[in-house]
Amino acid sequence: MASPVPTQGNLNIRDLSKKFGDFLAVDKVNLKIEKGEFLTLLGPSGSGKTTLLMMIAGFLDITAGDIDLDGASIANIPAEKRNFGMVFQGYALFPHMTVRENIGYALSVRKRPVSEIKARVDEMLDLVQLQDFADRKPGQLSGGQQQRVALARALSFAPPVLLLDEPLGALDKKLRVEVQDQLKDIHDRIGTTFIYVTHDQEEALSMSDRIVIMRDGRTEQVGTPLELYEKPESRFVASFLGKSNFLEQPDGLYALRPEKIDICAAGTGAGPARLTGTVRSITYFGSMLRVIVDIAGGTEVEVDVDSWRINTPLSKGQKVDLTWSDAASVKLARG
């Protein structure tokens, strides 16, 4: 794309809080977002991620705290003056306008010359590959196409920051993966800061530079996908991002991912077993098997095994040995 890489886009969120009546929706969130970063706010519904995004966009007043863009506070700047692009949940396209008019709207309300608007819209249509749909109305487009129009519209005025509120929520699973790739690709090309809200952990893992896990209005843990997956600090993070077993050890609670456990019939392993138990159930998922093992003492452990690794088939009620390397289990800093 011809437009220059934005020079702005460093956001600094300081002690940001939002109260609705007595309910504290966002509780003293601190967050530094680098220019050009792809940051995901991930959390269950009600965790405050959308509220946080709406405060950044300027649609909600700030109860306490501040937001800086490149060193200057934007807390008192109204939404229409913030110049942040936004892709809304459900897209919020203008139904009475064509795709071209939708994408050109931001420049049109800024009273830019017609020729400039046309050139920019053409450029955006190229970016999202909708050249052939310029004169259609949103109602005549598929969900994926509408999503791309919303993206092109949000990027049309070269905003320093793009906010995305569950933009893929309305798409079916197969299309979602495709659009994830396109989004990532567009992010790499234009270098705009992306702040992405989702409750889908796979989406967060595959797209983000960094992920913020939110819970009850607070940031639970911030880090790269790898850090969060490999070194979760709390039980909540470990179980929200992927699956995890939790083992109570004398020195604290450990998280252990199901795919990092080796399973074999009792007594057939190379070394001593860390745990022994009885197979309660086996579920076949094609590429892998999910085995639930009952351990003496009432706990259960979930084990994911690549199907091709199993030489002798496991059966229900069988005694098995479980082993894993020291690095596989992670001590949780918080419960």
Place this chain on the structure above:
Amino acid sequence: MKTLGRYISPGWFLVAPFLLLVAAFYLGPILNILWLSFTDPVPGVGNYRELYESDALVRIIWTTVRVCIVTTVFSVLLGYVIAYAMVHAHENKRNLMLGFVLVSFWISILVRTFSWLMLLGRNGLVNNAFETIGIVSEPIAFMRNELGVLIGMVHYMVPYAVLPLLVNMQTLDMRVMNASRNLGASGTQTFWRIYLPLTTPGLVASTLLVFILSLGFYVTPAVLGGGKVLMVAEYIYVQLLVTLQWGTAAMLAALMLFGVLGLLYVMSRFMKLSTVFGGTAS
């Protein structure tokens, strides 16, 4: 039955009784009126020729159209503001406001018309108060003129204007307005470029509803106009029951019927009427 069913969809048998009912009690009388307008008192287009020949008749029709247009403009403008306030009010307040709209909807038109006389008549509350304070020396002529008719009609019509607009505004996705602001549009720009176009179906519906209902108004012009503002409905009444010229009355009725149908036809050229009357836009 079997052979018939081959040519006619069985659904028709289900609706047939109602079709007959509509034909007998609705289409029949209308056709009768049309027939009368061409045959009474003598066969021919004599009744319609009056439209050219009688200045009085033209004046009555012009008064009717003028009053209806002004009524419609004010009712729809007021209705738009009220509906907008209701949609954006807190839920408790909205229900209260809806209550007020519906109460005035339910009160008899006679009661409402005469209360205006009490309020704004020569010896009404307002004029008395003004005279006592000394703001005016002569009572202001609110009533027994076109102004009186307009006040009464607009007051009666506002709920009719509010309801279609309210339905329309409630279905709007407010995220679209947020999107407009996010893209840098001011409140004014958002209203003219997004909100107004999206509420056009409601505007058209309430305009049509108010205008068509206004055309047939009888009580309010008769009472508040004080005999000075003669409109078509009152004139038809006089022709029917006083001067017994049924042909002229039938002609005027037919004229209004086709006027309304013509209006609907013209509107249908500009937009899908189904979207106006509750269907969804594609």
